[in-house]
Amino acid sequence: MPFDLKTIEALAPDQASLGAASKLAKAGKWARLERDGELYWGECQGSGANPYRVIVDAGDRGYKCTCPSRKFPCKHALALMWLGADGAVSFQTGAPPEWVTDWLGRRRKGGGGGGGDEPAASSGGKSIAAIPTTEMVETAAAEDPKAAARREAAREKRAENTRAAIAGALEELEQWINDQLRLGLAAFVDDASERCRRIAARLVDQKAAALASRIDEMPARLLELRNEERPEAAIRELGKLVLLIKAWAARPDDPEVRRQVAASETREQVIGHPDTRVVSSAWEVLGEKIQTRRDGLVRHATWLMNLKPEECRYALLLDFYPASAGKRSESFIAGEQFEAALAFYASPVPLRALxxxxxxxxxxxxxxxxxxxxxxxxxxxxxxxxxxxxxPWEIEWPLALPPGRIVRDKGGRCWWRAEAGAESIGLPLAREAPLPVLGMALGATVGLWNGMRLDLLAAQSPFGRLDLS
Amino acid sequence: MNAQLAAQLAIPLAAIRDCWITGGSAAALTPEAWRPLIAGVSAAEGERRLAALAGQAWEVAFRPALPKDAARQKDLPRLALPTLPDRLRPLFRHALRQAPGNDRYAVLRLAERRGFSAHPLDWMPAASSEDVPDLYAPWQDWAQSLDQEDKDKGGGGDELNEDTWDSFYPAQRRLLLKAMRRQEPARALVLIAARAGQEAAEKRLALIETLAIGLGDGDAPYLQSLASDRSGKIKALAARLLARLRQASAGTGLSPEDLAELAGFFERGGKGFFKRNAAVSAKPLKSQAQAARRAELCDQSSLMELAAALGLTEAEFIDGWQFGGQDMSMLTPAADDCVARMAAQSSADEFVARLANRLMANRLVAEKELNPSLPVLLPRLDRAAQQRVMKKILAGQNIQNIQYLSRIEHGDLAQAGDILSSRIYGALKSDIKGQMREDKTPLALALVNLFAGVATAEAARAVIDDLAASFGIFPANPALAFLRLNYELANAAV
Incomplete structure (x- = not known):
């Protein structure tokens, strides 16, 4: 999947990035330009004391740059893509240096979107090529059974400690939920940022990191709503936390519950899990949602739709990375279709995938x-x-809607409405729709529904596919 | 959805919510059906269970109701041309962003020439946009309809006549009138004469402006009748159109005093050995206020009227005009600009072409450079004349003149050789070279991009290739998006 100019333009986050990249797309700007097959890397002198190290994998459009930019791809990565695509500049061929191989190891080659673990994930991750096969593991075990038994015992012990810590955390969370209800949701909504931050910190201390992140982002979700809607939204949020706590109490080893409360599995664990479903199909990129969280991590969600939906109609590729670390997984373009085998994280309703x-x-x-x-x-x-x-604890989920339209009320708020059959129902949009969409009959619409708002991803219209993400 | 369940739960859930808003226990408000689920547990556990149940109930049993005032808009019309292929839309958006203001229309015109319209998510005319390309008139009408209560318009089909007049939006009506003027000018005139009087002044003005297309002697009686119109703008427009027909009898409405004042800014002399030929020049001015007053009067008058005030015919005025008055470098607008603008507004095509030829041959401006008063005439010139102006621009060295290329409506005028071997392109390359050394994005690249409006696809490609070969500038550089769009669209059209 080599780069071409149109692909690079489509990947660029904005025009300014392209413009800035064009200034860097000349050999003189680079202290080093090397390649190995589809892998390109270079060192570009920026405003920092040391040159930025930039890596681009033309095979799957992965990239990384050490610059602090919060645009993805940054101008350095775009410039390196250009240099690679244009062919006017010669790259020296050589073996990747250590910092390139380090990145390759971390990024889970081929495991785009979904390779990134949330910070509490237990493993740093490895390249898919480096995933030990069952045979290799068995061989290692056969070589030193005592050591293996010790490792297993230590792992069990750690897992037990984690379970105990999380159980304590969830007890504390239950008490916190009661406190909010008792003290009043009006006060909670006003002070949600501080209150959520405090309990989230406690949860992190007690290894319930995924739950902590969720609660840390709750104020932002509430603030997106109108004042009068926030108390009800807060009840929904708190109610879902209660359901998660109950699920953990009933099945602490359930992968789905564990993912929601503690941390996601590593790529190796997903692939090795007996309940993991691998679905080979044709997929379309519905859209991407990139959000910088309060903890400084970037949550990069790529939503896919199965174009031959015998099973697993949607897939969510999730990546988390510090803004300064660069995106670790593949890049996608909204509307792009491709063939892929996706491994779905074990779940009663599979959604997240690699x-x-x-x-x-x-x-x-x-x-x-x-x-x-x-x-x-x-x-x-x-x-x-x-x-x-x-x-039932999910915050948002993908939803394909039947033929409908976007309509606008007198206050300027936009709503999705079915063309026929349920005209009295209106799903309020999370964001204002582009004006021309108001004049289009939407044959199909896909969005993310969170119970109170519809965040549009894409739609089919008389003017073709609309990217609304 | 269980509407019955929702109906049963609506009041209890609202009560629970209100209780928790202020704080306290909502256990007593638990709906009867849920009581078994919280029986036998601690009060705290009961509250939590109630929160989980309430949250789930809102999510599952209830559906948001569409406000009664939420209105469905009419369908966005399909245009006469297909929208751009998806793969070229990012490039098109880049090209649009590069083009300031009305230069965007040059990008739109290029797409139209190549057989495509913009995708509505990439570009839509605002309801208040002026001079929107005709292709997009249906979208402008649609945009206007969003703010209007009357949603029933647009049902008149393609046939515009007195009966269907009210069923069209203004932009669509103008579009149809323009088309009618090209094919049946007399029929369009009858329609305008019958209906324009019922429109407000601004809309009336826009309708009467369409008479400029296919303007003929048959229009004169109606235009003369507008001398008594209550709008000064319409009176002036009618007079200018009449002037194009060489009928100055109606006058522009300028008072005799004002006309005399205007004529006073000019002086008539003789030229040639025997001073037999008339020479007209601008009198020196003393202040910017005088220059502003002269420009104001020129805008209200016509060249024919001014010429007559000086005792000349329009042709004599143009032939005798002395370019480069003494105020030229000091005060703006210069007299040349005023005269050119008057001609553009009110002179017949042959006089506009005549003045353009004189401006192109004007020796006061450095040889081979474009007279700065010439571009205002561009919209009135035919393809051949526009091509001559373009060549004049290419032959000069003043790189700022490139901006006038975006006013040239005809495309595919310049071959690769015309551009690559031109003096102005050489001057641009010198600038780029200097700016490259300064390690900045060469500002001159934005000017090179403007060749796209007049270049053939091959020429656009050749310019990009030449820049890459000369300076290593990448084809995907956004500053060159318009040029790239030119040849990419040609490929798409194939």
Whole structure:
């Protein structure tokens, strides 16, 4: 999947980045320009004392730069892509230096979006090529059974300690929930930032890091709503926390629950888990949501739609990385279609996934042939049922809507409305829709529904596919 | 969705929410059906369970209601041309962002020439935009309809006549009138004469402006009748159009005093050996206020009227005009600009072309440089004349003149050789070279990009290749997006 100029333009976060990159896309700016097959790396002198180290993998569009920019890709990565695509500058061929191989090892080659662990993840991760096979593990065990037994015992001990710590954390969280209800949600909404931060810190101390992040972001979710909606939203949030606590108490080893409370599995654990489902299909990138969290991590969510939806209609590729570390996984372009084998994290309703293998799409599949569009014209939210049943604590979930339109009320707020069958239902949009969309009959719309707002991802219209993410 | 369940729960849930807003226990408010679920547990556990149940109930049983005032807009019309291919839309957006203000229309015109319209998510005319390309008139009408209560318009089909007049939005109506003027000018005139009087002044002005297309003697009686219009702008427009028809009888509405004042800014002399040929020049001015007053009067008058005030015909005025008055470098607008603007507004095509030819041959301006008063005439010139102006621009060295290329409406005028071997391109390359040394984005690249409006696809490609070969500038440099769009669109059209 080599770069070309149109791909680079599509990857660029904005025009300014392209412009800035063009200034760097000349050999004189680079102290070093080398390559090994589809892997390019270089050192570009920036404003810092040391040159920025930049790596680009043309095979899967992965990249990394040591500059502090919060744009992804940054201008250095874009410039290196250009240099690689243009061919006017000669790259020296050589073996990757250590800092390149380090990145390769960390980024889970081929495991785009979803390779990134949340900070509490237990492992630094490895390249897919470096994943030890069962045979290798068995051989190692056979070589030193006593050491293996000691390691296993130590692991069990650590796991037990973690479970105990989390159980304590969840008890504290239960008490905190009661405190908020007792002291009043009006005060909670006003002081949510501070209160959530305090309990989140306690949860981190007690190894419930995933739950801590979720609670830390709760104030931001509440603030996106109107004042009068916030108390109800707070009850929904707190209620979902209660459900998660109950689920943990009932099944602490359930991978889905553990992921929500403690940390995600490593790539190796996902691939090795007996419940992991690998789905090979054609996928379309519905859109990306990039959010810098309060803890300084960037949450990079890429939503995919299965174009042959026998199973697993949607996939969420998640990556977390410090803004300064650069994106570790593959890059996607909204609307792009490709063939891939995705490994879904074990769950009653599989959603989060890893890319195991990816190749360009052979043909472009229109949505109308995928059969995913809901026929539930009487209740557009009925496709949410599997999530409500299987993952009732989920904050948002993908939703394909039947033919409908975006309408606007007198106050200027936009709503999605079914074209027929459920005209009285209106799903309020999280953001204002582009004006022309108000004049389009949307044959199908996909968005993220959080119970109170619809965040549009993409739609089909008489003007073709609309990227609304 | 269980509407019955929702109906049962709505009041208890609201009560629970209100209780928790102020704080306290909501156990007593628990709906009857849920009581078994919280029986036998501690009060704290009961509150938490109630929170989980309430949250789930809101999510599962309730559906947000569409406000009654939420209105469906009419469909965004399809345009006469297909939208750009998806793969070229990012490039198109880059090209648009590079183009300031009305230069955007040059990008839109290029796409139109190549057989495509913009995607509505990439560009839409605002309801208040002026001079929107005709192709997009249906979208402008649509944008205007968003703010109007009357949503029933647009049902008149393609046939505009007196009966269907009210079923069209103004921009669509103007578009149809323009088309009608090109094919059946007399029929369009009858329609305008019948309906324009019922429109407000601004809309009336826009309708009467369409008479400039295919303007003929048959329009004169109606235009003369507008001398009594209550709008000064319309009176002036009618007079200018009449002037184009060489009928000054109606006058522009300028009072005799004002006309005399205007004529006083000019002086008539003789030229040639026997001073038999008329020479007209601008009198020296003493202040910027005088220059502003002269420009104001020129805008209200016509060249024919001014010429007559000086005892000349329009042709004599143009032939005798002395370029480069004494105030030229000091005060703006210069007299040359005033005369050119008057001609553009009110002179017949042949006089506009005549003045353009004189401006192109004007020796007062450094040889081969474009007279700065010439660009204002560009929209009135035909393709051949526009091409001559373009060549004049290319032959000069003043790189700022490149900006006038975006006013040239005809495309594919310049071949690769025309640009690459031109003096102005050489001057641009010198600038780029100097700016490259300064290690900044060469500002001159933005000017090179403007060649895209007049270049053939091959020429656009050749310029990009030449810049890459000369300076290592990358084809994907956003400053060159317009040029790239030019040849990429040509490939897409194939």
């Amino acid at each position: 890319v195991v293998e990816r190749s360009p799409a052979q043909t472009c599949l229109p949505w109308r042939d995928t059969g995913f569009v809901s026929n539930a014209t009487s209740d557009p939210l009925s496709p949410c049922l599997p999530f409500w049943n299987g993952r």
